[in-house]
Amino acid sequence: GAGVLAATVVGTQVLVACSSDDVRGYGGEPRALPIPPADLGTREGSSVHFALEAQTGESQILPDVTTKTWGFNGTHLGPTLVVKKGDDVHVDVTNNLDEMTTVHWHGMKLPAIADGGPHSPIGSGQTWSPTWTVANDAATLWYHPHTHGLTGLHAYRGLAGMIIVEDEATDKLDLPHDYGVDDIPLVLMDHRFLEDGSLDEEDLPDLGLLGDTPTANGITNAHFDATTRRVRFRVLNGSNMRFYNLAFSDKRTFQVIASDSGLLDEPQDRTTLAIGPGERWEIVVDLEPGEDVTLESVGFEDNYGVPDDEFVPDFGMSDSFQLLTITGPSDDAAQASALPGVLVKSTEPDVIDATERTFIMNTFSINDLQMDMQRVDVVIDHDQPEVWIVTNDNSDWPHNFHVHDARFKVLKFEGTDVELFNDGWKDTVGLPPGATATLAVEFGYYPDPQWPYMYHCHMLYHEDQGMMGQFVIVEPGDEPAAVLGSGTGSS
Numbered sequence: 001g002a003g004v005l006a007a008t009v010v011g012t013q014v015l016v017a018c019s020s021d022d023v024r025g026y027g028g029e030p031r032a033l034p035i036p037p038a039d040l041g042t043r044e045g046s047s048v049h050f051a052l053e054a055q056t057g058e059s060q061i062l063p064d065v066t067t068k069t070w071g072f073n074g075t076h077l078g079p080t081l082v083v084k085k086g087d088d089v090h091v092d093v094t095n096n097l098d099e100m101t102t103v104h105w106h107g108m109k110l111p112a113i114a115d116g117g118p119h120s121p122i123g124s125g126q127t128w129s130p131t132w133t134v135a136n137d138a139a140t141l142w143y144h145p146h147t148h149g150l151t152g153l154h155a156y157r158g159l160a161g162m163i164i165v166e167d168e169a170t171d172k173l174d175l176p177h178d179y180g181v182d183d184i185p186l187v188l189m190d191h192r193f194l195e196d197g198s199l200d201e202e203d204l205p206d207l208g209l210l211g212d213t214p215t216a217n218g219i220t221n222a223h224f225d226a227t228t229r230r231v232r233f234r235v236l237n238g239s240n241m242r243f244y245n246l247a248f249s250d251k252r253t254f255q256v257i258a259s260d261s262g263l264l265d266e267p268q269d270r271t272t273l274a275i276g277p278g279e280r281w282e283i284v285v286d287l288e289p290g291e292d293v294t295l296e297s298v299g300f301e302d303n304y305g306v307p308d309d310e311f312v313p314d315f316g317m318s319d320s321f322q323l324l325t326i327t328g329p330s331d332d333a334a335q336a337s338a339l340p341g342v343l344v345k346s347t348e349p350d351v352i353d354a355t356e357r358t359f360i361m362n363t364f365s366i367n368d369l370q371m372d373m374q375r376v377d378v379v380i381d382h383d384q385p386e387v388w389i390v391t392n393d394n395s396d397w398p399h400n401f402h403v404h405d406a407r408f409k410v411l412k413f414e415g416t417d418v419e420l421f422n423d424g425w426k427d428t429v430g431l432p433p434g435a436t437a438t439l440a441v442e443f444g445y446y447p448d449p450q451w452p453y454m455y456h457c458h459m460l461y462h463e464d465q466g467m468m469g470q471f472v473i474v475e476p477g478d479e480p481a482a483v484l485g486s487g488t489g490s491s
């Protein structure tokens, strides 16, 4: 293999961009891709109850050594929560850690008091019990901590899990949907390890917890033995800082069927697909019996618009990695039928007279302000979509932008030569240096003057450094409360 591809000077550190050949835990026998258990909760009609416990443990991320990790209902990562549109969801989140954390339902439209942002601390030994009705269409969402200043570290230690929202229209489509068989959750993360196998938790200058070792569902060098000719992967980038450029080793065409917030109108053919921190894509790939193919991150040809300059970290944009080796099914696996030509008929939000707001992202601030837990940055006092125009004002750093309680369509994407695939409803959009994205944002309308929602850069080091703001949704003419949150909310 190519070995060392490039070295970047980062402050006093040299971060070596690399391929899988150099990565600890690769080479040798691959291990079977772990499938997080599907958690259907305890159901009575449309009321469904989940219990999540944040805990510590030891995990075999690397093949030859154990690593201290955090997880939900296990030692690392968490179960995949499966809910249906219209469900009344109740979750008891118990914190068995020695320190406070929070749990946020990324991508969910829901009342702010249930959103699990930084205003909803769950102290050690406490249980927080949010409840809401699922308003989202079928989609792949996720949950992770949102403790102000510590989100990155808590997620890096392993507090993250997937949420699958189902709905009736999607159930009727002929898409792979046998969880763990042909419908495969794929949580991508990256870590750095110390010699003894423990997680290296030192923030790199400017790069925070950017890792050098990619993992799939919590292990290195994972392998998937397909039993069907068509496989759907629900890919979640749960990394702190890393962007991946997904491709198969033979550059085959695959189909994108869903974005962050649900199905695309039609499947879209791709050979590469960028996925930034926090984003999800659902892809479908067809496999020949017995063939071997690898899902890789191929690095960005254009370095994601990050200048190639030895004094600027390249943010790992040039790294290429093996993410998952795959073997096709046996000869007698049934032929897959044609993918549906139309998945959904989505409507564009009507934004002709919409309120417009601008957000300028620069190093650790949005509109020149850093996160302040008691400052309301935006008040929304109506139930209409808005146009949010978001600019990455840095000329050499990437950012991305995530909005809670919302989904959006990217109406325009300007200011960069990097071509990003941004089809469908999203909740997080990548912003190469200089990029401006014009978003038509549709919010869940649950007016509550006391509890704010967040918008922020989802590169978690940036978020933790203060690239975050708060919005409050109120009844027409109302004002936000003088004091936000209650500081409690858990027992």
Ligand code: C2O
Pocket (backbone or CB within 6 Å): 104, 106, 144, 146, 278, 402, 404, 454, 456, 458
């Ligand atoms: Cu993954 Cu504020 O979110």
Ligand code: CU
Pocket (backbone or CB within 6 Å): 398, 399, 400, 457, 458, 459, 462, 463, 467
């Ligand atoms: Cu950022």
